[in-house]
Amino acid sequence: MSIVGKLKAFGDLALNFFRKPVTVDESYGFTAENFRWLPRRNADLCTGCGACNERCSSGATSLTDADGERTVSIDGLRCIFCGRCADVCPERALELTLEPKKEGETDTGRVSLSHGSEEPRPTVDTKLKLQKCRICGEYMPVTEKYVAVVRDRTLKNLKPETAAIVEKDMEKYLTVCVNCRRKYSIEWDTHPRKFI
Numbered sequence: 001m002s003i004v005g006k007l008k009a010f011g012d013l014a015l016n017f018f019r020k021p022v023t024v025d026e027s028y029g030f031t032a033e034n035f036r037w038l039p040r041r042n043a044d045l046c047t048g049c050g051a052c053n054e055r056c057s058s059g060a061t062s063l064t065d066a067d068g069e070r071t072v073s074i075d076g077l078r079c080i081f082c083g084r085c086a087d088v089c090p091e092r093a094l095e096l097t098l099e100p101k102k103e104g105e106t107d108t109g110r111v112s113l114s115h116g117s118e119e120p121r122p123t124v125d126t127k128l129k130l131q132k133c134r135i136c137g138e139y140m141p142v143t144e145k146y147v148a149v150v151r152d153r154t155l156k157n158l159k160p161e162t163a164a165i166v167e168k169d170m171e172k173y174l175t176v177c178v179n180c181r182r183k184y185s186i187e188w189d190t191h192p193r194k195f196i
């Protein structure tokens with residue numbers, strides 16, 4: 001490098017001591033203004049359908065069925081805030097937040113950070129009751145709320161006389177698990193062979 005080049009580089013270096021930083025120093029849990037953060041789920045709207053779980057590309061979402069309940073979760077440490085879950089949610093129950101944490105979001109456990117301290121592990125959990133099979137009483141892999149929403153929306157779009165007939169069938173079939181359907185399909189005359 002020529003003498004002139006060296007002097008210029010030295011001048012730039014000296015100037016940098018007086019320049020403002022161009023990046024923002026952020027601690028975990030604090031975000032810059034307008035930073036897009038975790039999706040927030042409106043538990044009143046969520047039916048536990050699982051569409052968000054199918055779509056998440058970073059493995060941040062999960063559906064867990066246990067003890068008659070479905071838990072729909074978003075793990076804040078895996079989420080990359082892409083918003084795909086919010087795009088596919090049929091109930092418009094998800095919305096990307098601008099704040100780190102809101103009412104209804106919980107901390108399940110704590111995470112160790114590289115510098116040795118611990119922070120809450122942010123998650124967004126919604127719990128919904130699973131539907132029981134009306135025949136055998138086993139829990140089905142679908143929520144009560146989802147079944148109710150399907151029933152109501154289907155009936156809403158039918159003429160009253162048709163709705164009355166369909167409603168009877170829905171009561172009969174909608175809350176029956178796969179095993180009982182197989183068992184009773186011939187007796188009920190709903191075996192798939194009938195439609196072939």
Ligand code: SF4
Pocket residue numbers: 041045046047048049050051052053072088089090091092093094
């Ligand atoms: S948030 Fe939306 S997509 Fe996800 S389970 Fe609830 S209703 Fe379904």
Ligand code: SF4
Pocket residue numbers: 039055056057058059060061074078079080081082083084085086
């Ligand atoms: S915002 Fe993106 S990464 Fe985060 S939970 Fe939704 S789909 Fe997954």
